[in-house]
Amino acid sequence: MYQRILFSVVASSVLVLVLGILGLNFLARNRFTEATKLSGGDETNPEDKWPGRRRARLLAREKLPAKYQRLKPIHTLMGMPGPSDWLACHEESGQSLRVYKRQSPVRPGKRLTTIYIQPLGKFTEEQAKIVRLSAEYMGIYFNVPVKIKSAFPLKMVPRKARRQRFGHEQILSIWVLDKLLRPCRPKDALAYIAFTGSDLWPGRGWNFVYGQASLRARVGVWSIHRNGDPAESEQMFRLCLLRTIKTATHETGHILTMQHCIAYDCNMNGCNHRLESDTRPLALCPICLAKLCWNINCDPAPRFEKLIAFCEKNKLKKEAGFFKKSLQLIQKTQPVEKADR
Ligand SMILES: [Zn+2]
Numbered sequence: 001m002y003q004r005i006l007f008s009v010v011a012s013s014v015l016v017l018v019l020g021i022l023g024l025n026f027l028a029r030n031r032f033t034e035a036t037k038l039s040g041g042d043e044t045n046p047e048d049k050w051p052g053r054r055r056a057r058l059l060a061r062e063k064l065p066a067k068y069q070r071l072k073p074i075h076t077l078m079g080m081p082g083p084s085d086w087l088a089c090h091e092e093s094g095q096s097l098r099v100y101k102r103q104s105p106v107r108p109g110k111r112l113t114t115i116y117i118q119p120l121g122k123f124t125e126e127q128a129k130i131v132r133l134s135a136e137y138m139g140i141y142f143n144v145p146v147k148i149k150s151a152f153p154l155k156m157v158p159r160k161a162r163r164q165r166f167g168h169e170q171i172l173s174i175w176v177l178d179k180l181l182r183p184c185r186p187k188d189a190l191a192y193i194a195f196t197g198s199d200l201w202p203g204r205g206w207n208f209v210y211g212q213a214s215l216r217a218r219v220g221v222w223s224i225h226r227n228g229d230p231a232e233s234e235q236m237f238r239l240c241l242l243r244t245i246k247t248a249t250h251e252t253g254h255i256l257t258m259q260h261c262i263a264y265d266c267n268m269n270g271c272n273h274r275l276e277s278d279t280r281p282l283a284l285c286p287i288c289l290a291k292l293c294w295n296i297n298c299d300p301a302p303r304f305e306k307l308i309a310f311c312e313k314n315k316l317k318k319e320a321g322f323f324k325k326s327l328q329l330i331q332k333t334q335p336v337e338k339a340d341r
């Protein structure tokens with residue numbers, strides 16, 4: 001996952017999200033984006049690495065509805081970024097609940113009712129299970145029906161949208177968004193998301209992306225190619241599932257007009273590399289949770305109950321534990337210790 005909202009200068013000027021680029025070429029990045037900017041602080045002064053710190057603390061103090069306000073003690077304020085972390089390299093201004101509500105975000109309703117998952121190409125048995133579980137998790141997370149469509153064969157992707165790199169084939173993500181998904185998007189799609197086992201790249205000068213989305217068109221494509229081999233062990237299956245559901249919910253959150261979070265450790269944080277994304281939580285911070293629950297018109301307590309059941313069933317123990325603490329605070333049934341995350 002998980003990068004800031006990028007203003008694409010290609011592909012019909014749609015907003016795109018580009019994920020976890022490693023070894024990228026910044027000249028190429030600037031061709032794709034208008035909003036990306038490197039921070040240029042004094043290396044000897046850590047404060048300069050994150051000029052947005054004051055703004056982040058201000059956002060964290062936003063007064064939320066009581067049930068969300070009660071969650072704040074178990075969430076960790078965003079810390080100073082490491083030299084290669086997202087916030088050391090990108091200026092972010094964050095997004096308060098108040099501003100989010102005023103932005104007329106994309107939301108489910110009479111017209112947009114369903115999230116569609118579009119498998120693209122072949123999956124191993126374990127990868128197919130990851131896709132099914134991700135669809136189940138997204139249904140709970142966004143409180144809307146999620147339907148998995150019949151798979152598109154990879155042969156639908158033309159030669160001009162493929163290349164060989166790193167010893168395997170890659171698929172051009174922009175082509176998938178514009179030429180494959182947009183023309184086929186169901187009318188009632190809140191989001192139409194392709195999952196593929198193939199590696200992706202977004203265009204010239206880029207090595208790869210984990211995924212990419214067009215916000216205006218409400219379409220996205222994510223690859224599970226780099227999430228680890230779920231057939232390797234039970235532990236790797238859980239890690240692959242966790243990485244996939246983190247990405248799927250983060251990017252679909254963007255489709256619902258949620259911007260990157262800079263206030264707390266949160267599923268909506270921008271991430272620059274795998275280590276950073278692996279250390280970010282699956283859970284939303286209280287501000288982003290308040291945005292989502294307001295948008296999808298959802299009571300957070302039963303939502304937490306379902307998230308706990310999913311995480312327990314799939315042995316995501318740490319995540320289940322955090323959701324349990326959150327549920328206790330929301331219901332205010334018993335005192336809860338401060339989280340050690
Ligand atoms: Zn993002």
Ligand SMILES: [Zn+2]
Nearest residue numbers: 261266285288
């Ligand atoms: Zn957040």
